[in-house]
Amino acid sequence: MIIDMPNTRTREIAHKIEQLHEERGESATGRVLTLLIATDDADLEHALAIANAASREHPCRVIAIVPDRTPDADAAGDDDVKAMEKTDNPAVDLTDGPAGSNLSAQVRFGADAGAGEIIILRPRNGLINHPDTLVIPLLVPDVPVVAWWPTTPPSNPSKDLMGAMARSRITDAMHSNNPEATIERLRRNWTPEDIDLSWTRLTVWRAMLASMLDQPPHLPITAAKVSGPKEFLPMDMLCAWLRLKLDVPVDVEYVDDAEAVTGVYLTRDDGVISLERPFEDQALISMPGQTPQPISVPVRTIEDCLTEELRRIDPDEIYAEVINEGWDLIRH
Numbered sequence: 252m253i254i255d256m257p258n259t260r261t262r263e264i265a266h267k268i269e270q271l272h273e274e275r276g277e278s279a280t281g282r283v284l285t286l287l288i289a290t291d292d293a294d295l296e297h298a299l300a301i302a303n304a305a306s307r308e309h310p311c312r313v314i315a316i317v318p319d320r321t322p323d324a325d326a327a328g329d330d331d332v333k334a335m336e337k338t339d340n341p342a343v344d345l346t347d348g349p350a351g352s353n354l355s356a357q358v359r360f361g362a363d364a365g366a367g368e369i370i371i372l373r374p375r376n377g378l379i380n381h382p383d384t385l386v387i388p389l390l391v392p393d394v395p396v397v398a399w400w401p402t403t404p405p406s407n408p409s410k411d412l413m414g415a416m417a418r419s420r421i422t423d424a425m426h427s428n429n430p431e432a433t434i435e436r437l438r439r440n441w442t443p444e445d446i447d448l449s450w451t452r453l454t455v456w457r458a459m460l461a462s463m464l465d466q467p468p469h470l471p472i473t474a475a476k477v478s479g480p481k482e483f484l485p486m487d488m489l490c491a492w493l494r495l496k497l498d499v500p501v502d503v504e505y506v507d508d509a510e511a512v513t514g515v516y517l518t519r520d521d522g523v524i525s526l527e528r529p530f531e532d533q534a535l536i537s538m539p540g541q542t543p544q545p546i547s548v549p550v551r552t553i554e555d556c557l558t559e560e561l562r563r564i565d566p567d568e569i570y571a572e573v574i575n576e577g578w579d580l581i582r583h
Contacts, residue, residue: 252360259356261388268368268389271360281310282367282391284561287398287413288315289382295371298401303365304554309561310366312391316382316413319355319373353378354385383412395419395564399557403427407440419564421557423448425484434484438574443566449484450570451556453512455548456489456526460515463524463536470519472497478504479512486512491577492569501581511550 252271256264286306290298295317302313353376359369372385390396398408398417408414408422424447427433437447464472475493479486489512490501497517506513514527522539529535534548 253363254358254360256356256358259354261354261385264356264358264370264372265388267358268370271358271368275360282312282394283309284311284395284397284564285391286311286313286561287386287396287417288313289398289400289404289411289413290315290317290402292317294402298399299369299371301401301553301557302369302399305558305561306365306367308558311561312367312389313364313369314386314389315369315371316385317371317373318379319375320379381412383416386413386416390416397421397561397564401426401553403433404437406436408437408445409440409442418444419560420445421448421560422446423553425449425452430482430484438578441571441574443571446560446567446570447484447574448553448556448560450488450567450573451559452485452551453489453492454559455551456512456515457492459526459534459536459546459548460517463526463538464517466538468521470521472499472517472519474499474502474518476502476504476514476516476518477512478506478509478514478516480509481505483509483511487581488573488578489515491573491581494580495573495577 254267254271256267286302288298288302295315299313299315302311305311306313353374355373355375357369357371357373359371363369370389372382374382374385378385395418396416397419398411398414399421400408401423404422404424404427405411405414408420414420420442422433422437422445424430424433424437430449434447434449437445475497477486477490477493486503490503493499493515494501504514512528514525517524519539523537524539525535525537527535527537528548532547532549534546535543536546537543
């Protein structure tokens with residue numbers, strides 16, 4: 252079910268959602284969080300598809316903010332825009348104005364909205380600068396708020412009006428317009444509530460490597476090497492993690508046409524421990540003196556990563572160490 256609400260107001264959207272819940276005999280109390288998405292028209296449907304998949308495990312209310320920057324003859328005049336921008340009271344409905352509404356919306360329920368509901372907000376003119384005021388009346392009461400930027404995030408997510416409301420802030424520097432510059436900005440402005448999906452893509456690799464090192468004999472690692480594609484943020488973070496935790500040099504081998512990390516090689520006195528992924532969905536574990544063992548390790552999708560972060564919205568201490576300490580070790 253998709254309901255378009257042109258030139259609407261936040262209270263009308265909230266009323267429509269309550270009405271739909273009553274008609275369907277359900278309640279919003281089953282939602283475990285509110286997911287805020289900041290995106291644009293080009294990436295909206297892709298982001299909503301990912302959020303829908305994640306909501307199967309985490310029923311949530313999804314609120315997507317998509318600024319409408321197209322000229323609109325019916326929009327508020329300059330005086331109305333200035334008046335709205337001076338308003339700091341979140342209880343004031345900024346969608347009210349003498350020249351009419353500066354907000355259009357779409358509400359999705361049922362099969363079109365995963366295990367929850369989707370609200371797409373399209374603010375215009377001065378309302379573009381007030382995403383927090385638009386979102387507050389639509390939050391599910393007494394559940395955490397998570398903010399997600401599928402592409403280029405703000406330089407400082409914690410100071411962003413939408414990000415400031417969130418208990419967890421999820422970015423994806425790898426899909427920004429400049430991944431290296433984006434991760435550097437995120438590092439400079441990092442707070443404990445921040446996490447980047449470039450790190451989440453490594454969860455399976457880190458778990459398997461830790462498991463391999465737990466097996467006897469527990470000999471010290473003297474060198475490490477990681478192979479994979481060039482200019483791939485998850486690979487850089489893996490190198491930073493290994494350099495920080497093992498305190499050994501980490502070499503890098505670039506593999507043409509690779510789309511993800513292809514191998515990790517850890518040298519010790521009795522030989523080389525390796526974890527290789529020769530195929531997209533299968534890895535090979537090699538230990539000195541043992542027969543190599545195949546194991547299923549598919550490349551993680553964005554849906555997998557987002558689902559994991561919605562499952563764990565507390566600060567990630569290991570990510571904090573890697574982004575603040577390990578990153579400098581491999582860069583220097």
